Amino acid sequence: MAGDWGSTTGLLLAVTALAPLVVLLAGRLRPRLAAPAAIVPATVALLLLGWIGGRGGAAVDVAWAPSWGVSLALTPDPLGILYGSLAAGVGLLVLLYAAAYMPRHLLHEGRPPHDGVPFWASMSGFLAAMVWLALAQDLVLLFVCWDVTAVASYFLIGFDRQHPAARRAAIMALLVTGVSAILFLVGALWLGSTYGTMRIGELAGLLEPGAATTAALACIVVAALAKSAQAPFHFWLPRAMAAPTPVSAYLHSAAMVAAGVYLLARVYPLLVAAPALLDALVVVGFASMAVGGVLALANDELKRLLAYSTIAQYGYVVVLLGLDPAIGPGAAAFAVVAHAVAKSGLFLTAGAVTEATGEKLLGRVGGLWRSHPVLALASGVCAAGLAALPLTGGFFKDELFFKAALDRGPLVTALALAGAALSFGYAARFWAGIFLGRSGPAETRPLPVLLVAPIAALAIAVLLVGVAPGGLSSLAEAAGAVSTGVRLPVEVAYHLDARPENLLALASFGGGAVLALAASRRGEIGPALADALGRFGPERFYVAMLQGLNHLSDAVHRFEVRDLRSRVAWILMPAGVLMLAGVAATPTAGAYLPGSFSRADVPLLLVLGVAAVAAVAVAVPTNHLAVVLLLSGVGYALTVVFALVGAPDVALVAVLMETLFALLFLGVLAALPRSVLGRLARSRSPTAIRHRDVALGILAGGFAFVAAWGVLSRPAALETVATLQIELTPTAHAGDVVTAILADFRGLDTMGEISVIGVALLGLMTLLRRERAR
Amino acid sequence: VTTVLTQTVARLLFLPAMAVAAATLVKGYVDTGDGFAAGVIAALAVLLQVVVFGVDEVARRLPLHTAPAAAAAGLLLALAVTFGPTLFGRAPLTHAPAPGERVIHFGTLEVLTAVAFDVGVFLLVLGFAVTSIRLLAEAGRGRPR
Numbered sequence: 001m002a003g004d005w006g007s008t009t010g011l012l013l014a015v016t017a018l019a020p021l022v023v024l025l026a027g028r029l030r031p032r033l034a035a036p037a038a039i040v041p042a043t044v045a046l047l048l049l050g051w052i053g054g055r056g057g058a059a060v061d062v063a064w065a066p067s068w069g070v071s072l073a074l075t076p077d078p079l080g081i082l083y084g085s086l087a088a089g090v091g092l093l094v095l096l097y098a099a100a101y102m103p104r105h106l107l108h109e110g111r112p113p114h115d116g117v118p119f120w121a122s123m124s125g126f127l128a129a130m131v132w133l134a135l136a137q138d139l140v141l142l143f144v145c146w147d148v149t150a151v152a153s154y155f156l157i158g159f160d161r162q163h164p165a166a167r168r169a170a171i172m173a174l175l176v177t178g179v180s181a182i183l184f185l186v187g188a189l190w191l192g193s194t195y196g197t198m199r200i201g202e203l204a205g206l207l208e209p210g211a212a213t214t215a216a217l218a219c220i221v222v223a224a225l226a227k228s229a230q231a232p233f234h235f236w237l238p239r240a241m242a243a244p245t246p247v248s249a250y251l252h253s254a255a256m257v258a259a260g261v262y263l264l265a266r267v268y269p270l271l272v273a274a275p276a277l278l279d280a281l282v283v284v285g286f287a288s289m290a291v292g293g294v295l296a297l298a299n300d301e302l303k304r305l306l307a308y309s310t311i312a313q314y315g316y317v318v319v320l321l322g323l324d325p326a327i328g329p330g331a332a333a334f335a336v337v338a339h340a341v342a343k344s345g346l347f348l349t350a351g352a353v354t355e356a357t358g359e360k361l362l363g364r365v366g367g368l369w370r371s372h373p374v375l376a377l378a379s380g381v382c383a384a385g386l387a388a389l390p391l392t393g394g395f396f397k398d399e400l401f402f403k404a405a406l407d408r409g410p411l412v413t414a415l416a417l418a419g420a421a422l423s424f425g426y427a428a429r430f431w432a433g434i435f436l437g438r439s440g441p442a443e444t445r446p447l448p449v450l451l452v453a454p455i456a457a458l459a460i461a462v463l464l465v466g467v468a469p470g471g472l473s474s475l476a477e478a479a480g481a482v483s484t485g486v487r488l489p490v491e492v493a494y495h496l497d498a499r500p501e502n503l504l505a506l507a508s509f510g511g512g513a514v515l516a517l518a519a520s521r522r523g524e525i526g527p528a529l530a531d532a533l534g535r536f537g538p539e540r541f542y543v544a545m546l547q548g549l550n551h552l553s554d555a556v557h558r559f560e561v562r563d564l565r566s567r568v569a570w571i572l573m574p575a576g577v578l579m580l581a582g583v584a585a586t587p588t589a590g591a592y593l594p595g596s597f598s599r600a601d602v603p604l605l606l607v608l609g610v611a612a613v614a615a616v617a618v619a620v621p622t623n624h625l626a627v628v629l630l631l632s633g634v635g636y637a638l639t640v641v642f643a644l645v646g647a648p649d650v651a652l653v654a655v656l657m658e659t660l661f662a663l664l665f666l667g668v669l670a671a672l673p674r675s676v677l678g679r680l681a682r683s684r685s686p687t688a689i690r691h692r693d694v695a696l697g698i699l700a701g702g703f704a705f706v707a708a709w710g711v712l713s714r715p716a717a718l719e720t721v722a723t724l725q726i727e728l729t730p731t732a733h734a735g736d737v738v739t740a741i742l743a744d745f746r747g748l749d750t751m752g753e754i755s756v757i758g759v760a761l762l763g764l765m766t767l768l769r770r771e772r773a774r
Numbered sequence: 775v776t777t778v779l780t781q782t783v784a785r786l787l788f789l790p791a792m793a794v795a796a797a798t799l800v801k802g803y804v805d806t807g808d809g810f811a812a813g814v815i816a817a818l819a820v821l822l823q824v825v826v827f828g829v830d831e832v833a834r835r836l837p838l839h840t841a842p843a844a845a846a847a848g849l850l851l852a853l854a855v856t857f858g859p860t861l862f863g864r865a866p867l868t869h870a871p872a873p874g875e876r877v878i879h880f881g882t883l884e885v886l887t888a889v890a891f892d893v894g895v896f897l898l899v900l901g902f903a904v905t906s907i908r909l910l911a912e913a914g915r916g917r918p919r
Contacts (some may be wrong), residue, residue: 065860533860648806656814663821666904671914731873733886735804742808743888743895747867749854750891754898758849761902765842 007058009076009135010503015041016128020121027117034120035099038386039528042095042127049131052321053081053475055390064141069198069737074135078478082333083262087130090254093454095123098246100450104355105244111568118160123250126152134262139188139198142266145183146227146259150177153256156680157243166242172542176236177256181227184263187219191270202270204485221277224503228260228314231287235539237311238295238432241303245351248303253347254340261317268321268329268483281322281764286415288315296428297519300362301321302350306343307387309426313339316401316419323404323412330480331400337395337472338385338465345382345458346430349375350452353434355644361428366437371444375452376435384774385466387427387512390504393465393472396492404503417504417511424512429519458493469493569692572700581704583710592706595712603646611637619697623681624669632662649738677685776826777899779868784826791819793846799896809892814897816891821907845901855887867891 019041027034051057059075076084102116133145150175158170191213192198195206208214229237229252237257242247251257264271264281271277292312299305316339320332352375359365369376381392388398398420406414465472466633470493483485495502613631635658642651669677685693725745726737734740742750799812832838861867869887872879878885902907 063862067865572833600858649808649811651810652807653814656811658817660814660818660821660903663818663825664910667907667910667914670912685817731872732869732888732889733803733873733877734804735885737810738806739802739892740888741807742810743803743891744867747856747888751852751867752897754849754852754895756847757898757902761842761845761905764906764909768913 002177007060008048008052008055009057009060009564010078011072012057013060013074013135015048016124016131019045020125020126021252023121023124024117026659027114027120031117032292033480034117035095035102038120038314039092039095039099039126042088042092045131046085046359048074049081049088051087051442052076052376053078053085059137060135068140069192070140070197070536071138071140071198072198073137074132074141076135077480077482078175078176078264078475079262079333079482080135081613082337082475082479083258084131084134086258086337086340087134087255087370089126090340090458091123091127091130091250093457094250094344094348095120096450097249097351097454098123098244099349100448101246101355102244103542104747108159109162110212118155119244120151122155123246126156126251127257128256130259133259137201137267137625139192139200139203140185142263142706143181143185143188146223146263147178147181148173150181153177153240153251156247156251157240159244159247163242164238168234169239169242172404173236175546176233176542177223177227180223182222187216187223188217188317190219200267200269204272207270207273209273209719214276216268217267217277219273221271221281224258224260224263224267225284225318227263228257229311230260230284231290231291231311231696232538234288234291234311235537235542238304238307238610240300241301241307245303245347245354248307249344249347250308250350252432253343254661258336258340259312260322261314261452263596264321265329265332265483269485272325278322278325281318282412283322285315285317285319285322286419288312288318289463290315293419296426297422299552302353302360302362302430303347303428304460305362305426306346306350306406309423310432311421312419313343313386316397316423320401320404324407325484326402326488327400327407328480329483329488330476330488331397331404333479334400334473334476334490334492335397336477338397338462341384341458341465342385342394345379345455345462346386348451348455348458349382349434350377352447352455355451357449365434367435368444369435372435372447372452373456375447378456378459380450381462382430382455383427383431385462387424388508390494391463391466393469393493395460395466395474395505396469399492399501399506400490402504403541406500413504415433420504420508421511421515422508425515425519426515428512432516522690558752569696572696576643576696576699576703581709583706591710591713595713598673603642606639607644611641624677625666627666628662628669632658632665633660635661641727648734691748784822788819795819799892800889802892803884803886803889804895809895810899813896814903816896816900817877817903817907820904824907824911830887833908839906840903841904841908843901844897846908848894848899848901850894851897852891855894857890861888895903899918 019038022041023034023037026037034430053076057076060072064070064071064072074080102119104114106113106116129145129148129152133142133149135144137143154170154174157173158166160166165706188198189204191207194212194216195203197203212665226233237252240252243251247321252596289312292308292310292315296305296308296312313335317332317335320328320335322328352372353365353368356358356368356372357365378455385392385394388394399422401416402413405413408498429674473490473492477490480490614630616635617628618634635654636740637653639654642654725741728745729735729737729740732744734744780864795816796810798807798815800811804810820832820836820838823836829838855869856867860866869891871886
C-alpha cells in the first residue's frame with residue numbers, strides 16, 4: 001500500500017481537517033459565517049465519500065514516526081466508507097438543523113451570537129475526527145482520532161457552561177471515554193510491541209491466541225464499550241443529554257457512540273483470536289439492552305428516554321458482533337446505519353418539540369399532531385424505524401438480529417425477543433406520548449422549516465432503506481467483509497410467510513404494545529426504578545472514585561501548604577544523610593586537597609566572601625525586605641563568579657534573572673498587606689523547631705560543602721560530553737555553544753522546561769485572577 | 775518616589791532596552807545570549823516602566839494584556855519546531871538546514887529553525903514575565919499601604 005495526499009482520499013481528509021480552522025476564522029470575522037463555514041465542508045466531505053464509495057479511492061499512507069512504526073495509514077475501505085458517510089451524512093443534516101436551532105438556543109440562554117462559534121468549530125472538528133477515524137488503519141492513528149472525538153465531545157456536551165449539570169456531564173463523558181481510551185492505547189502498544197507492527201491488517205495475520213493477546217484485546221474492547229455507552233459504562237450517556245439537542249442528535253446517535261462499535265468492527269480481525277471476548281460481547285450487549293430498554297420505558301424526560309434507548313440499541317449491535325461471525329459484522333454495520341438515521345431523527349424531534357412547546361417532559365406534552373402534522377409524520381416514520389416496523393430500515397435490522405439469535409439457541413432467541421419488544425415499547429411510548437392523546441400545552445409556537453426538514457430527510461432515508469434495502473445491504477456486506485475477510489451475504493428481504501423471524505417480529509410488536517401501554521398507565525414505577533439504579537448502579541462507583549481523588553488532592557494540598565519549612569526539611573534531611581553515607585563509604589585519602597593559591601585568585605575569593613557573608617546574613621532574622629535584598633546580593637555575587645571564571649552566557653542570564661527575581665519578589669511583598677508582614681516578622685517559631693531548623697541547615701550546608709570540595713579536588717576530565725558538543729557547534733551553524741546546546745543538542749530538554757514555564761503561567765494567572773475575583 | 779528624572783530616564787531607556795533584547799535574540803546563535811536572556815531583558819524594560827509609571831499608565835501605552843497570548847504563541851512555535859519534523863519521519867527537533875548545508879543570510883542574521891525555536895523561548899519568557907508583572911502590580915495596587 002502506498003499513497004500520498006494527492007488523491008481524492010487525501011482531498012477528503014484535508015477538507016475535513018481544515019474545516020474547524022476555517023470555521024474559527026470565519027466566526028472571528030462574522031459570527032453568522034460560522035454555520036455555513038461548517039456546513040459547506042461537511043457537504044463536500046459527503047460528496048467525496050460518495051464519489052470514493054462509487055469509484056474507489058487510493059489509500060493515503062505517509063510515514064509519521066517510522067522509528068516507532070507509526071504511519072498515517074488511511075484506506076477508504078467499505079467499512080470506512082460506511083461509517084464515514086454515516087458521520088458526514090447525519091452530521092450534515094444535524095448541522096442544517098443547528099443553523100436554525102442554535103441562534104434560538106443562544107437567545108434562550110441569554111448568550112451573545114459569537115458564543116456559537118465554538119459550537120460550530122467543535123462540531124466540524126468532531127466530524128473530521130470521525131471521518132479520519134473511519135478510514136484509519138493504524139492503531140496509534142485510531143487512538144489519536146479517538147481522543148480527538150472525546151475532546152470535541154467535552155466542549156460540545158459542556159456547551160451550556162453556565163449550567164453546572166452540563167459541566168458535570170461534560171467532565172463525566174470525558175473521564176469515562178477518555179480514561180478508557182488510555183486502556184485502548186495500552187492494548188494497542190502492547191500488541192504493537194509484541195508483533196512489531198501497528199497495522200490492523202498486518203497484525204491480524206500475526207496474532208497468536210493466548211492470555212496476553214486476550215488481555216491486550218480486552219483493553220481495546222473495554223474502550224470501545226465505554227464509548228458506545230454499554231453497561232456498566234452506560235451512565236455517562238443520559239447525563240450527556242445536558243448538551244444542546246443537535247449535539248445529542250449527532251454525537252449520541254450516529255457519531256460518538258457509533259465510534260465504539262466501529263472500533264469493534266475495525267479490530268474484528270484481531271478479536272477472532274480471542275473467542276472469549278466475543279462471548280463477553282454478547283453478555284454485555286444483552287445487559288445493555290435490558291438496562292437501556294427498561295429505563296427508556298420508565299423515563300419521562302424526552303432526551304433521556306432516547307439516550308437510554310440508544311444504550312439498548314447499541315446493545316443490539318454489540319450482541320450481533322459477538323454472535324455468529326457469518327452474520328454478525330455485516331448485520332452490525334446494517335443495524336448501526338438503520339438505527340443512527342432513525343435515532344437522530346427522533347433526537348431532532350425532541351429538540352423541535354421543546355422548541356415549539358417549551359416542555360422537556362413526556363408527561364407535559366401530547367396531541368401535537370394537530371398543530372404539527374408534518375413533524376408528527378416525519379418523526380412517526382423515524383419511530384417506526386426504531387420500533388422495526390415493516391417498510392422501514394429497522395425491520396431488516398431486527399430480521400438479521402433474530403436470524404443470528406436463532407442460530408444460537410432458544411435462550412438467546414428469548415432475550416432477543418425481549419429486547420425487540422422493549423424497543424417497540426419505548427419507540428411507541430415516545431411518539432404516542434408526544435403526538436397522540438387529548439391534551440397538549442395551550443399554545444405552541446410554529447417551527448421554522450429548517451427545524452423540520454432535516455427530520456423529514458432522515459425519515460425519507462428510513463423509508464428508502466425499508467423499501468429498497470439492496471444498496472445498504474451490499475455496502476454492509478462489503479463492510480462486513482473488511483471485518484471477517486470473506487464476503488458473506490447480508491440477506492434482507494420481505495418474506496410473506498410464517499418463518500420464525502417474521503413470527504418473532506410479530507411477537508415483539510405485540511409485546512412492545514403491551515409494554516408501552518403498561519408504562520403509560522403506571523407512571524410511578526419509572527422514577528423509582530431510575531432512582532434505585534442511580535443509587536446502586538455503576539455511577540455510584542464513578543462518583544465515589546471522583547470524591548476519593550478530590551479528598552486525596554485536598555489532603556496533599558493541606559500537607560504541602562501547612563508548613564513550608566517542614567517540607568524543605570524533608571528534602572534537606574535525606575539529602576544530607578545520603579551524602580554522609582556516600583562520604584563515609586568512599587576512601588578519603590587524597591580526595592580533599594586544599595589546592596594552590598595565586599594572586600590572580602584574589603578577586604574571586606573576595607567575591608565569594610561577599611556571597612558567604614550575605615548568605616549568613618539571610619539567616620539572621622530581620623524584616624522581609626532585608627531578606628530579599630540579601631538574597632539577591634548572594635545571587636549577584638555568584639554572577640560575578642561566573643563572569644570571572646569565563647562563563648559569560650551563564651553570567652548574563654544570572655544577572656538578568658537576579659534582577660527580575662528581586663523586583664518580582666519585592667512586588668509580591670508589596671502585594672501582601674503590611675499587617676500580615678509585620679505579624680510574620682514578629683512571630684517566632686517554637687524553640688524546638690528553631691533548633692531543628694538550625695541543625696538541618698548545618699547538616700545540609702556542611703555536606704554540600706564536603707561534596708563540592710570533593711568534586712573540585714579531582715582533576716578535570718579531559719574528554720567529556722562538553723568537548724564533543726563544542727566540536728559539533730560549527731556543524732549546527734552556531735557560534736555560541738550554550739545556545740547550540742539549548743536549542744539543538746539538548747533541545748528536547750529545553751522544550752520540556754519551557755512547557756513547565758507555560759504551565760506555571762497558567763497556574764499564576766488562575767491564582768491571581770481568583771484572588772482578585774474575591 | 776518617581777521624579778521627573780526617573781521618568782525621563784525610564785522613557786529614554788525603553789526603546790534601547792528593547793533593541794538590546796532584539797539583538798540578543800537574533801544574534802544569540804553566534805554570540806553570547808539566547809532567547810531566554812532576550813526575553814528577560816525585554817521583560818525588565820517593561821518592568822522598569824511599570825515601576826516608574828504604574829501599571830495602569832503602562833497598560834495604556836503598551837499591549838500588556840496580549841502577553842499571555844504571546845506566551846502561548848511562543849510555546850506553540852517551539853512545539854512546532856520540536857515536533858514538526860516527526861510529521862516528515864525525522865526525529866524531534868531535527869533542525870533545518872542540516873549540517874553542511876548552505877545557510878541563508880539576511881545581512882548577518884542566519885535563517886535557521888533553531889533560531890525559530892529560540893524565538894519561541896523568547897516569546898514564552900517575555901509573556902510569562904510580563905503577565906506576572908502585570909498581575910502582581912494589579913494585586914498590589916488595591917492594598918492599604
